[in-house]
Amino acid sequence: MADYDIIIIGGGPGGYTAAIRAAQLGLKTAVVEREHLGGICSNWGCIPTKALLRSAEMMTHAAHFEDFGITLTGKVKPDIARVVARSRGVAERMAGGVAMLLRKNKVDVIWGEARLAGGGIVEVAEPARPAQEPQAPRPKGIKPAGRYSADHIVLATGARPRVLPGIEPDGDRIWTYFEALKPAHLPKSLIVVGSGAIGVEFASFYAAMGTEVTVVEVLDRILPAEDAEISAFMEKALGKRGIAFRTGARVEAVKAGKSAVSVTLTGGETLKAERLISAAGIVANTEGLGLEEAGVALDGGIVRVDAAGRTSAAGIWAIGDITGAPMLAHKAEHEAMICVETIAGGAPHALDRSRIPGCTYCDPQVASIGLTEAAAREGGHAVRVGTFPFLGNGKAIAMGEDQGMAKVIFDADTGELLGAHLAGAEVTELIQGFATAMALETTEAELFDVVFPHPTISEVMKEAALAAFGRAINI
Structure with missing residues (x-):
C-alpha cells in the first residue's frame, strides 16, 4: 500500500489548493515544498508586490491631498525600509496562513526537493539553500526528507524569472523581482527591461516612490499582450506619472559598473541608471524533477497535459505554470480543483483558457x-x-x-x-x-x-x- 493517495510537489497556489481539495475529498495527501509554503505568489510575487503598490498608491494620494481640501503639515516622503518591512510582513502572514490551512485539513508537509523515482515513488532530499533568496522558516510538524510513495503525483512546481543572455542578474546592479521587492534604498534612477505586467508594476511602484524610471520594450508597444487601445492609453497615463518608454528597442549590451549600469539599445542609444530590473517574463520549473526518466513529455519547456492535468506518464499529473500560459495563480488554482476532482473520480468541466482574466496592478x-x-x-x-x-x-x-x-x-x-x-x-x-x-x-x-x-x-x-x-x- 502506498504512503499516500496523492503527493503534490510544490506548495504554491496550485499545490496547496490541490492538497486542500484532495483532503476534502477524503484522500490521504502530502505536499512537498523546498522553500516557501504559498509559493512565489504569496512570498515573492502577487501578494508582496501588491503591498508595495499599496504604499505607492498612498504616496500618490498624499501628493493630491490639497485637491480634496486636506492640508498636510510637512513633506510626504517614503521610508523604504518600512515600506519593505510591511510588504515582507504581509508575505509572512500569507505563508503562515497556508501552513495553518494545511494543518487544519490534515495535509502532511514534507520539506525538501522532490524527484520522481518511478513506480509512484517520490524521493525528497534536503533542500539546497536558494541562491536568490533566504529560505523561509520551516513550519511546525513537517515530515522529513526521505522516500515516499503515492497512487497519484501532481506536479505544481511553478516558475522563476526568465534570465536573458547578457542581462544576467548579479543581485547588485542588475535585479530580478526578488531584489526589486526588498531594496536597501531607493535608487535615484532605474531601467526596467520588459513592459509586461511585472515590468510595468515595478515601474509604477518606483516612479511613485520618486525614482526616475525608463522602461525598455522590444515590441512596438507596452503591455503587448493587452488590446492595442489599452496599451496606447496606458503609455500616455504612465507617461504622465513620469515614466519614460523606449518601445521597439532591443537591448544590445548591458554593462554593470560600481555605481551604475549602462544599457545600449538598437540604434546606439545608451541609457544609464543606478539599477536595472530584468522583467522579461518567467520560465517553468521543470528541471531536476526526473521528468524525462519518468516518461513525462514536455513541449517547449512546459509539461504536456490533457484537460484534466494528466501527463503522458500514468499516475503523474501537472498543474499551474509548468503547464503553460497564462502563468497566473488563479489559473493554477482552478486547474488544481479540476485535476484533483478528476483523480477522485469526478467529471469537472475543463478549463477554458480563453476566459481567464488577467490583471496588472500599476497605477x-x-x-x-x-x-x-x-x-x-x-x-x-x-x-x-x-x-x-x-x-x-x-x-x-x-x-x-x-x-x-x-x-x-x-x-x-x-x-x-x-x-x-x-x-x-x-x-x-x-x-x-x-x-x-x-x-x-x-x-x-x-x-x-x-x-x-x-x-x-x-x-x-x-x-x-x-x-x-x-x-x-x-x-
Whole structure:
C-alpha cells in the first residue's frame, strides 16, 4: 500500500489548493515544498508586490491631498525600509496562513526537493539553500526528507524569472523581482527591461516612490499582450506619472559598473541608471524533477497535459505554470480543483483558457479577459466594439479617478461577449463581472438588462456595452 493517495510537489497556489481539495475529498495527501509554503505568489510575487503598490498608491494620494481640501503639515516622503518591512510582513502572514490551512485539513508537509523515482515513488532530499533568496522558516510538524510513495503525483512546481543572455542578474546592479521587492534604498534612477505586467508594476511602484524610471520594450508597444487601445492609453497615463518608454528597442549590451549600469539599445542609444530590473517574463520549473526518466513529455519547456492535468506518464499529473500560459495563480488554482476532482473520480468541466482574466496592478490598473479587438477580427468575427471613458462616470469623477476606459468586443452576428478590456481605478476588481458574464455565455441583451448600482465605477461596464450598439447614455 502506498504512503499516500496523492503527493503534490510544490506548495504554491496550485499545490496547496490541490492538497486542500484532495483532503476534502477524503484522500490521504502530502505536499512537498523546498522553500516557501504559498509559493512565489504569496512570498515573492502577487501578494508582496501588491503591498508595495499599496504604499505607492498612498504616496500618490498624499501628493493630491490639497485637491480634496486636506492640508498636510510637512513633506510626504517614503521610508523604504518600512515600506519593505510591511510588504515582507504581509508575505509572512500569507505563508503562515497556508501552513495553518494545511494543518487544519490534515495535509502532511514534507520539506525538501522532490524527484520522481518511478513506480509512484517520490524521493525528497534536503533542500539546497536558494541562491536568490533566504529560505523561509520551516513550519511546525513537517515530515522529513526521505522516500515516499503515492497512487497519484501532481506536479505544481511553478516558475522563476526568465534570465536573458547578457542581462544576467548579479543581485547588485542588475535585479530580478526578488531584489526589486526588498531594496536597501531607493535608487535615484532605474531601467526596467520588459513592459509586461511585472515590468510595468515595478515601474509604477518606483516612479511613485520618486525614482526616475525608463522602461525598455522590444515590441512596438507596452503591455503587448493587452488590446492595442489599452496599451496606447496606458503609455500616455504612465507617461504622465513620469515614466519614460523606449518601445521597439532591443537591448544590445548591458554593462554593470560600481555605481551604475549602462544599457545600449538598437540604434546606439545608451541609457544609464543606478539599477536595472530584468522583467522579461518567467520560465517553468521543470528541471531536476526526473521528468524525462519518468516518461513525462514536455513541449517547449512546459509539461504536456490533457484537460484534466494528466501527463503522458500514468499516475503523474501537472498543474499551474509548468503547464503553460497564462502563468497566473488563479489559473493554477482552478486547474488544481479540476485535476484533483478528476483523480477522485469526478467529471469537472475543463478549463477554458480563453476566459481567464488577467490583471496588472500599476497605477492606473489594467484588467482584461477574452479576445482583443485585433484577435477577434483575425479570428473571422464581425465585431461590435464599445468604449466608454471614466470621464463620463460620476463616481470616478468624485473620487478624482477620471482617467480610465472600458472597452468591450461583441460578435456582431450572435451578440456573444468576446472580450473586455479595462484601464483605470479598481478595474482589477471589475473584471470579474465580465468573467462571470462570459462563463454564463452572456450576450449584450443580458448586460443591458442588468441593473448596475449608482454611483459606482462599475457603471462603465454597462455603458461600454451600450456604446457597442450605439446606445451609450453618458457620453
